[in-house]
Amino acid sequence: ALGRAALLAAREQPDEAPRLRALRDLLAQRLCAGVPDLVVNAAGADRAPHVLNVSVAGTDSEALLMHLDLAGVAASSGSACSTGAVEPSHVLVAMGVPHELALGAIRFSFGHESTPNDVDRVADVMPGVVAKVRKLAGALGRAAS
Numbered sequence: 001a002l003g004r005a006a007l008l009a010a011r012e013q014p015d016e017a018p019r020l021r022a023l024r025d026l027l028a029q030r031l032c033a034g035v036p037d038l039v040v041n042a043a044g045a046d047r048a049p050h051v052l053n054v055s056v057a058g059t060d061s062e063a064l065l066m067h068l069d070l071a072g073v074a075a076s077s078g079s080a081c082s083t084g085a086v087e088p089s090h091v092l093v094a095m096g097v098p099h100e101l102a103l104g105a106i107r108f109s110f111g112h113e114s115t116p117n118d119v120d121r122v123a124d125v126m127p128g129v130v131a132k133v134r135k136l137a138g139a140l141g142r143a144a145s
Helices: 002-034 061-070 090-094 099-103 116-144
Strands: 038-040 051-056 105-109
Touching: 002 038, 002 051, 002 116, 051 099, 061 105, 061 116, 090 099, 099 105
Parallel strands: none
Antiparallel strands: 038 051, 051 105
16 A cells, blocks of 8 residues: 555656645735745755745744644644754855844645645635734833833
8 A cells, every 4th residue: 555655656756746836826926915024945956846844033933833733724844853942044145144044934834735725725724823923022022021
């Protein structure tokens, strides 16, 4: 069964990669247009077609993820092998992403069930989530002073 699934996935890959890349790029465009100070990490590099990694200045990835989850949006703060880490991604740091931006990095992954409607949902929710997280971070910063 696993071998058959791998064979089917390999057959679909030539068609699936461009579709996923189009969804990834559409989400990147929508997020850049709707979220101030959002940066697409590795934008000019050859990237996996099914992953969009962005950094949002003035935020913390864990806070973003919590509020996205509450809004029904699934995202992560790194690769599966680095979950649970409090430090920013060593890959982003090695790429020269500033520490503050690396702390606010999240990733969206696309799969065979992902649709343009999913992109619309994330793009619609993200500006409000970022505003809320930034407002909370500002309030916490004032309370600590």
